[in-house]
Amino acid sequence: MSADATAIAPSDLLEAAKVSKAWPFEEARKIVERVEKRGEADPVVLFETGYGPSGLPHIGTFGEVARTTMVRRAFEVLMPGVRTRLLCFSDDMDGMRKIPDNVPDRAFLEPYLHMPLTAVPNPFGGNYESFGHHNNAMLRRFLDTFGFEYEFASATDYYKSGRFDTILKRVAERYDAIMAIMLPSLGPERRATYSPFLPISPKTGRVLYVPMKKVNAADATITFDDEDGEETTIPVTGGHVKLQWKPDFGARWAALGVDFEMFGKDHGPNMGIYDRICQALGGQPPEHFVYELFLDEKGEKISKSKGNGLTIDEWLTYAPTESLALYMFQRPRQAKKLYFDVIPRAVDEYYQLLAAYPRQDWKERLGNPVWHIHGGNPPAIELPVSFALLLNLVSASHAHDKGVLWGFISRHVPGVTPENHPELDRLAGYAIRYFDDFVKPTKVFRAPDAVEAAALAALSEKLGSLDAQADGETIQNALLDVARGIERYQDHTKKSPEGGPGVSVAFFQMIYQVLLGQERGPRFGSFVALYGIDNTRELIRRALAGEDLSKD
Template sequence: MTVDTYMSSKAWPFEQARLILKRLDIEKRRGIDRGDKPVVFETGYGPSGLPHIGTFGEVVRTTMVRNAFIALTEGKIATRLICVSDDLDGMRKVPSTVPNPESLESYLQKPLTDVPDPFGTHDSYGAHMNARLRAFLDSFGFEYEFMSATEIYRSGGYDKYLLRALEKFDDIMAVMLPTLGEERRATYSPFLPISPSTGRVLYVPMKSVDAKAGTITFDDENGSEVTLPVTGGHVKLQWKPDFGMRWAALGVDFEMFGKDHQDNAPIYSRICKILGGEAPVQYVYELFLDEKGEKISKSKGNGISVEDWLAYAPQESLSLFNFAKPRAAKKLYFDVIPKTVDEYFQHLAAFSNQDEKAQANNPVWHIHNGNPPSAVPPVTFALLLNLVSAANASDRDILWGFIERYAPEANPKDNPALDQLADFAVRYYQDFVKPNKAYRAPDAQEKSALEDLAGRLRTVPDAEKTDGEALQTLIFAVGKDHEFENLRNWFKAIYEVCLGQSQGPRFGSFVAIYGPDETAELIEKALSGVSE
C-alpha cells in the first residue's frame, strides 16, 4: 500500500497516527529538535489487581495506532510502546482474592512494591502483579517496554522533573486547588512523602517547600517534623500531577485513556506544560457497559474477563471488539461473542477482494498489522452453534462429521481455525445456549407449513442437498405457499419450534450443513413434541 492510501484512510488508528505526525511537524516549526528520539506511545497500569479486559483493550488499541504510524511514516521514525506500572502507589485495600489477606492488613498505604507477596513467588506484591501483567501482555505477543514507577522514582529517573515540580509548586497548586473541595484544599499537596518511620505513603500538607534545597517539610505520622528530599524515591506525586509529570519526563507523544479520565485530561496537559513538556496526542475511549447498560466494574463483577472471552472465541475477535467504534459505549456481555466472531471472519473474507483504500479501513488490517491471513472457515460460528444444538453434539468430532459432508475439502489438520471454532461452539452452546432454550408448540398455520417443509426436504435432489441458496429458496417458497404475511415470522417459527431459540443464521445454510433429511427429522420430532 502507498502512504497516500494511509493518509486518506478513515480508520481511527490512521486518524490518530496523522495527528501524531502533525504534532511532529508543529514541533519542527517551533524549532524543537527531537534528534533521533523515537515517538513514544504510553499506557499505564494500576497493579493493585490483576490485568483485565480494559488492560488488553488499551494496549491493543495503542498498538494499532503505533502500527498505523509506522505504516504512515514507512518505518522511518523509530517508535516505542511503554507500559508503566504505578507500583509506588500505596495499597488502599487488601484484595479478598489473595492468600491470607489478613496478613497484609498492616501494610495498608505502603507502596505496593514494599508489601510482601502473599503468593510467595516474588519480592513484593507489586513485583508479583507486575509479573502477571507482563505474562498477560506477552501471551498476546505485544511488543512493549515495561517500566516500574518504583524503579524510575528510586533510581532518580524522575528527579529532574520532581525538582522542577518543586520550583513550580505554586503553579501546580494553582492548577489543582480549583478542582478540589474546600476541606481537601486546606491540606492538599502534589507531593506525597513516604514516611521514614512507617513506610506509608502520606497524604499530608506541606509545612514548607524549599526549591533551592530540593526538599519538603511536613509532620510525620509520629508527630515529628521531617524534611525529605523530593528526589531518589523519598516522595511520589499525587496521581493527577504524576500523570502530567510522566508525560514530560518520558516524552510521551501519544496516550489513550477511558472517558473517566476525560475531565482530568486538561489538568494532565497543563502540568506537563508547567514542567517543560509538550502534552501528547490524547485519545479518549468510551467505557464498556454490561447487558443492562451499567458501567462494568471489577468490584461488581458484572463484566467479562479476557479469560472468559478467550474460552469461547479466538483472540482476533476480542481485538475486533476493541477496534470497532472505541468512542461509542458498547455492551460487553457473553451474547456479543458469536456475532463478533462472525464479523471478524466476514472482514477477513472481504479483505483479499478489496482495493487498497478499503483494505486500509478494514479492521483486519489493524488486527494483523497489515498482513491478515487468507484462510476463512467455510462455516460461520452461528451455524456451528445451531449444528451443535440440532445434533446434540458433545464434542467437535461430531461436528466434523457434518462439516466434512458439507465441505469435503475441509479437515481439522488443514483448517485449524475451523477446528478451534468447532470446539468453541460446543463450549459456548453448553454454557449459554442450552440453558436458555425455550421450545414452543406451533399454531395451526405453522404446523401445516412445517409438515410441508419436512416433506419437501425429504425429496431434495442430491445435487441441491448442500446448496444453501437453493434450500433457502425452497424454505421461502413454503412460507409463501402457506401465506405468511411476514416471512420473518415464518423463519422465527422454524427456530422457535425446532431449535428453541428466536433467531439464527440463514436456515438454508443450516440445512445445507446439517442435511435435508436430518432437518426433516428434526422438524418431525419437534412437531411430535420430542425436543432435545
C-alpha cells in the first residue's frame, strides 16, 4: 500500500514544488529556467552521471545516480510533460594507469597497464569481455536491482561507433582554443608535452600521453611519435584516440547536449575548465551540483581502486536499499563517513520518516526524503519495533535465527507476524547479520561496582512490582524513579517532573555496559517491554552473580 500521492491537485503540487527548500527542487528549478530560456517546442532534458570503471563500483557511484534521479523527479514535477533522460556514462576507454588493490591477481594485470579498460582482460572470472565490461556489468546489476530508470553508455562504444566523430573533428579544428584553456592550468613540465588528444598506439594498443607533432584539422588526423619512436599519423575519429579527461568532460557535454551533471568536490576546481571547453566547442555547459566526498572509518576519501569504505553489496547485506538512498539524500554538501556504523541510524531514520509522511501537509511531504527516495509515491509502512531495538534484542537473547526474535515480537505486539509484516521480518534478518558481524565482536561487558550493583538490584525489584504487560513508557518511568533515588545518578542541571533533580545519562550507560556490553542504545524502557520484564530481571540476576553474559 502507498501513501496517497494523488490527494493534491497537480496545480497545487506544482506550487508547493516551486517553493520547496529540499535540495533536489532547488537544483531542478535551475534546470527549468535553462529549458525555458531555450524556448524549444518539444524539449528533451538530459541528465548525466559519469563512472570511471577503474575499480568495482562503490556506494559513491550509486549515490551519484540516486541523487541525480532525485533531481530528475523533482524537475518532472516542475515541468510536467517534458521528456527527460538519464544517461549513465562509463569512461571505460581510459587507460589502466595502476592496478587496483582489490583484484584477485595483480600480476595477471601487469602486462596490460595503460591499455584501455575495455582491452584489459577480466581478472574476476565469468563471461565478461574485459575488466571494463565486468565493472560496467557490476554497476548495471545494482542500478537494475534498485529500479533506476537510466540508459547506460560506454565511452568505448561511443568513440568506436563514430558517435563522437563530429565533436572530435571540432576539437581538431579548435585545437588552439582548447590548448589556450588547458595550458594555464598545467605545470611547466606537463605543459611542454600536453595534448587534449590521447592516441591509442596502433602497435601496442596502449593509451599514449605524448605531444602532438601535427594536428591536421582539414583531414582530422594527428601525428605523433609512437612508443618505438616511429612517427605515426592516425585519424581522430573511429576510436583511434580518446580525449584527456578534462577536455573529455566538456566535449561530451557539447556532443550530447547534457543539461545536468553532478560530481564530487574533487572535480570542483576543474569545473570552470570543463565549462569553457564545452563553450569553445559550441555547447552550453550543463547545470552543476558539487557534492562532498564520502570518507571511510579513518576519515580518508573512499576509492574504487583502494576498495576502502563500503561496497554496495556490503550495505545491502545489513540494511534495505531505501536506507542507503536516505543516506545519499541527507546533507549532500557535507562530508560524511561511509562505514558500517552509520547503517543502524540510517535504517531507523528511514522508517521514522516513512511513518511521518502520511501525517504531513504537502509542503512537508516535498521536504521529506522519502518523497524523493520513492519518486513521490512512498509506501505506507509503520514499524512496531525499531532496528536499534531489534539489535539489542539479538544481543540479549543471543538469537541466531528470526524465529527467536519473533517469539519476543509477537508477545510484545500481539497480532504482528512475519506474514502480515514482511518488512519487520526482513529487518529481523538484517539485525541478526549486523549484530553477528559488527556488534558482537566489539561487545565488552564489565562488572558493576558496589553502587551500580545496588542500583541494578533496586531496578530489578522495581521491575518486579510492575505488571508483566507494562508498556515501554511505564517501564522507562520506573527506571527513572530508581535512578533519582541514587545520588550518583542525580543530574542537578535537569529537573524531574516533581521538581527534584533529573537523571544522568550515566545511569543508562551503566545499564548498557553491564547488561549488554555496549556503550549506548535506544530507550531502555522500550527494550525491556520488548524483551520482557522477567527476562530482563534474569539478565540482572546473572550480571550480579558474575556470570558471563556474552554466552547463551
